[in-house]
Amino acid sequence: MARHRFAIHMQVSGLDLVEFGSKSAARKFQQATDQFFFDGRRAALFEALIALGMDARTIRWHADHPGERMPCCVNAGIAIPPRPARRPSPRRVQRAP
Secondary structure: OOOOOOOOEOOOOOOOOEEEOOHHHHHHHHHHHHHHHHHOOHHHHHHHHHHOOOOHHHHHHHHHOOOEOOOEEEOOOOOOOOOOOOOOOOOOOOOOO
C-alpha cells in the first residue's frame, strides 16, 4: 500500500476476512471504502458493497468505521454474485421539427 497522507488503516477483530471471486471485485471493494473515507456518503458505500454481494453485518461495520477496512483476499473458487437488475431507462421521443 502506498504511503500517503490519507492512508487507510486496517484493523482486524477476530478472524474477519472478506473474500472475492476476482481481482476486479476486490479492487471495487477497495475503491468503495476509500471513496467513503473521503466523502462520507453512506448510501454510495451501501450500494457498492451490496452490488459486490456482501452481507448486512459487514456493510454496517464498514459504515461505522470510516477509514478502516476488513482485509480481503481473492479466492477464484467462490461464485461471483450476479449483478443486480437495472431499471429500464425511459426512452426519449424525438419530435420532428
